[in-house]
Amino acid sequence: MPDMDKALATQLANIETRTGKPIDELKTLVRNSGLTKHGEMVALLKTTLGMGHGDANLVVHLARNADEAAADGPSAPEEVLDGLYTGPKAALRPIHDKLLAGIRKFGNFEEAPKKTYVSYRRKKQFAMIGPATKTQVEVGLNMKGVAATDRLIELPPGQMCNYKIRLGDVKEVDAELMAWIKKAYESSE
Numbered sequence: 001m002p003d004m005d006k007a008l009a010t011q012l013a014n015i016e017t018r019t020g021k022p023i024d025e026l027k028t029l030v031r032n033s034g035l036t037k038h039g040e041m042v043a044l045l046k047t048t049l050g051m052g053h054g055d056a057n058l059v060v061h062l063a064r065n066a067d068e069a070a071a072d073g074p075s076a077p078e079e080v081l082d083g084l085y086t087g088p089k090a091a092l093r094p095i096h097d098k099l100l101a102g103i104r105k106f107g108n109f110e111e112a113p114k115k116t117y118v119s120y121r122r123k124k125q126f127a128m129i130g131p132a133t134k135t136q137v138e139v140g141l142n143m144k145g146v147a148a149t150d151r152l153i154e155l156p157p158g159q160m161c162n163y164k165i166r167l168g169d170v171k172e173v174d175a176e177l178m179a180w181i182k183k184a185y186e187s188s189e
Helices: 002-019 023-031 038-049 053-072 077-084 087-104 175-187
Strands: 110-113 118-121 125-131 137-141 163-167
Touching (some): 002 023, 002 053, 023 053, 038 053, 077 087, 077 118, 087 125, 087 137, 125 175, 137 175, 163 175
Antiparallel strands (some): 137 163
């Protein structure tokens, strides 16, 4: 997707400008840090270089996944979901499938698999979906101007999403939820 490639190139150039370091040097810093947890690596970049969360997260992903991605190539979306919904979480897969079927009706978007969820985005991320526990799928949404409810939980500023919803049954994928997802989708252009 040319727009996403262009956006990524712009973000990487901005990271280099803000830090004064080339991306390869930042990746080497992460790899040589001795840290093993993703969050610790992100925190390292944020504290030592003053990077924002999104920039630090991207650099850590690049550092950790470059060799793996080159060896394996991109995973098909179905393979990614198969990996997320295994063992006791396998029963949650129909919830994700129904959400994704509804999202596909909205139009084009990119699926960006992560370790524990899948990010869905256009020019920017509008949703994150993945198993939160053995019994619940979490949907994170980025949108503004929507009143929180008992079901639609507003998250504090600085999180990866503005809102989250937890689902334990495919029946919870209803018109209200899909309307929120559509609002997030439309605001991500």
